[in-house]
Amino acid sequence: MLIALPGTYLGAATYLDLPHPELSAPLAALVYGAAIVGAAFVLSWAAEAAQVDISAGLALAVLALLAVLPEYAVDFVFSFQAGQLFAEAGACVPNPEGENPCTLALANMTGANRVLVGVGWPLVVLVAAIAVRRARRNDDEEAESLPGDRVQMPRSMSAEIVFLGLATLYSLHLPLRSSLTLVDAAVLVSIFVWYAVRLAAAPAEEPDLIGTSAWVGDLDRAPRRSVYIGMFVVAALVILACAEHFAESLVDTGSQLGIDQFLLVQWVAPVASEAPELIVACLYAARLHAADSLGTLLSSKVNQWTLLVGTIPVVFALSSGSLSGLPLDGQQRAELLLTAAQSLFAVSILITLALSARAAGVLFLLFAVQFLASVLLPPEIDRWVVLGLSGLYLLLALVQFVRHRHELLRTTRDGLRTPFAELTDDRAPSTP
Numbered sequence: 001m002l003i004a005l006p007g008t009y010l011g012a013a014t015y016l017d018l019p020h021p022e023l024s025a026p027l028a029a030l031v032y033g034a035a036i037v038g039a040a041f042v043l044s045w046a047a048e049a050a051q052v053d054i055s056a057g058l059a060l061a062v063l064a065l066l067a068v069l070p071e072y073a074v075d076f077v078f079s080f081q082a083g084q085l086f087a088e089a090g091a092c093v094p095n096p097e098g099e100n101p102c103t104l105a106l107a108n109m110t111g112a113n114r115v116l117v118g119v120g121w122p123l124v125v126l127v128a129a130i131a132v133r134r135a136r137r138n139d140d141e142e143a144e145s146l147p148g149d150r151v152q153m154p155r156s157m158s159a160e161i162v163f164l165g166l167a168t169l170y171s172l173h174l175p176l177r178s179s180l181t182l183v184d185a186a187v188l189v190s191i192f193v194w195y196a197v198r199l200a201a202a203p204a205e206e207p208d209l210i211g212t213s214a215w216v217g218d219l220d221r222a223p224r225r226s227v228y229i230g231m232f233v234v235a236a237l238v239i240l241a242c243a244e245h246f247a248e249s250l251v252d253t254g255s256q257l258g259i260d261q262f263l264l265v266q267w268v269a270p271v272a273s274e275a276p277e278l279i280v281a282c283l284y285a286a287r288l289h290a291a292d293s294l295g296t297l298l299s300s301k302v303n304q305w306t307l308l309v310g311t312i313p314v315v316f317a318l319s320s321g322s323l324s325g326l327p328l329d330g331q332q333r334a335e336l337l338l339t340a341a342q343s344l345f346a347v348s349i350l351i352t353l354a355l356s357a358r359a360a361g362v363l364f365l366l367f368a369v370q371f372l373a374s375v376l377l378p379p380e381i382d383r384w385v386v387l388g389l390s391g392l393y394l395l396l397a398l399v400q401f402v403r404h405r406h407e408l409l410r411t412t413r414d415g416l417r418t419p420f421a422e423l424t425d426d427r428a429p430s431t432p
Contacts, residue, residue, distance in 0.1 A: 004238050007035025013243030025252035032246035033275065039238040040279035046231035047280075047296075048213035053225060062232070071112050072308060073243045074269055076079040077311050078105035082326065093339045094303045102327055104265045105312060106180075110335040111266035112274055113304055118367025120278050122360035125151055125284050128290035129357065135288060151290040155414050156202060160298040161350045162415025163195040167305040168343040175337035179325030180313045188310030195302060202420040246275075263375060266335075294355060305343060326426025331379075334386045338370065341393035343385040348400035351407050366393070 010031060013020035023031065047062065082102040132146050146152075174180065216227050255264065277300045277333055284293035316326045328336070349359045366389060373385040401408055414423060 002038075004038030004242075007242045007246075008238050011245050014245065015241070019098060025256065029249035029253055030244040031244060032249060034274050035238055035242045036246060037240075037279055039235040040275070040277075041283070042231050042238075044280045044283045045212045045216065046228040046235065049216035049224065049228040049231075052217045053221070064357040071109070071270075071274070071304060072311075073240060075105050075109050075308060075312060076315050077244060077266075078102075078108060079315040079326065080319040083316040083321075086316070086320070086324065086327075087320040103262065103329070103332060105316075105326070106328070106332045107262055107266040108269050109304070109308060109312065110339040112270035113301070113339050114342055114367060114370070115267070115270045115274055116277070116297060116301055116304070117342055118363055120274065120281060120369075121294065121346070121355060122364040123278065124281050124285050124290065124293045124297060125355055125357055125360040127285040128288075128293065131288055131290075142167040146288060146290070151285075151356050153291050153296045153350070153353045153355075155353065155418075156267045156420060157291065157295050157298070157353070158411045158414035158418075158423070159195065159198050159417075160295060160302055160346070161347060161349040161353075162412055163191060163198070164298065164302045164305060164343065165347045165412075167302065168340060168347055169190050171305065171309070171336070171340040174328075174340065174346070175333040177328060177333075179327050180309070180316075182313055182317060182323060184325075185221060185310040185313045188306045189232045192303070192306035192310070195306070198416075206216070266374070267371065271337035298350070301346075331383070334383055334390075337390045338386050338393075341390040341397070342366070345393040345397040345400070348397040348404075351400065351404050351411050353407075353411065362396075 010020050010023070010028070012018070050062070082105055089224075128151055129149065165187060170191070174184070216224060216231075219227060259268070277296060281293040281296050284290070284296060287320075313326050317323055346363065349355060349363075370385065370389050373382050377385065
């Protein structure tokens with residue numbers, strides 16, 4: 001945690017107007033990034049120790065909510081600025097610096113969502129496969145029972161898949177709208193609350209803890225809860241102190257290299273905002289807890305697609321002093337369509353409660369196409385690529401749902417209704 005101290009102080013000093021050195025953008029990104037890495041380790045230890053008292057699913061959901069705080073911080077800044085400009089001009093227009101916060105808020109959100117699925121999920125499969133093979137070479141008995149070509153999830157994680165599916169189905173109509181409104185906020189936040197209530201009903205199980213998390217988990221009940229709650233709070237404060245500055249430093253570094261601002265906000269800033277959850281996920285996967293690793297990213301996706309998207313119009317309304325929704329232009333609607341289509345395809349893959357290496361490769365390949373198109377092609381051509389990829393995602397999702405229609409019914413029932421007492425750790429059969 002010592003590596004987090006310099007970045008935490010710099011971030012807090014900036015907010016509180018305390019004395020602090022002025023760092024170049026690349027050096028500032030390094031210092032703030034180190035702090036976020038330290039906070040990610042603390043989050044992973046706290047989430048593991050918390051599983052002594054609460055269900056693993058709820059612990060991962062809390063972890064995901066805290067890990068996604070950088071994304072909230074960045075999007076809320078842009079949403080608040082957009083509301084202020086809307087109040088002054090009566091429309092979402094660029095500010096004197098040529099920036100359009102309305103566009104940037106959604107650019108960051110859609111970019112982060114697609115990075116999480118297109119890079120984060122395949123990364124988990126890769127790290128898990130490497131960890132399993134290394135453990136088998138070291139004659140680790142636990143690794144012998146683990147698949148090396150996929151991440152297999154227990155039935156108890158059906159809730160994450162189903163609630164992500166519900167949020168995704170609702171989001172599919174957003175590209176047809178001219179604004180993101182308070183009605184959307186009410187629906188999406190309600191889905192998140194329903195999701196949290198569902199997870200809270202799961203019983204706690206005896207976790208397999210090592211290292212720092214084992215030390216915390218072995219404490220008596222009262223001090224144990226105080227310690228891991230304190231760890232959650234400290235890590236969250238570090239992330240909040242550093243995330244915005246890390247994102248700004250990355251954007252400034254990119255600007256010095258002459259990179260377009262929209263691309264910086266859509267692809268570079270999410271590197272900062274997604275860093276804690278990706279690091280935590282890799283830590284879990286490296287310790288042969290691949291299901292928890294994917295569960296963390298899945299919970300983060302649910303958080304982003306419900307609570308984050310739902311609160312953006314709330315922040316905009318408060319900032320603008322009106323009940324108006326966040327305006328959506330053609331580019332924003334196209335980005336929302338692609339993000340929702342990718343999300344639906346991701347849900348269709350997980351219906352079998354497994355993410356195979358082949359499916360992970362498809363996710364990464366399609367993400368790479370959209371990323372390269374946005375960077376290398378003119379906006380007019382990139383718009384057609386976005387529409388084409390959206391159609392491909394939707395077609396692949398439909399094929400998956402039809403192909404695994406029996407698993408779809410079972411997973412939906414498990415996610416919404418089946419008592420957690422009946423959701424054992426038996427692995428569902430998967431199709432590679």
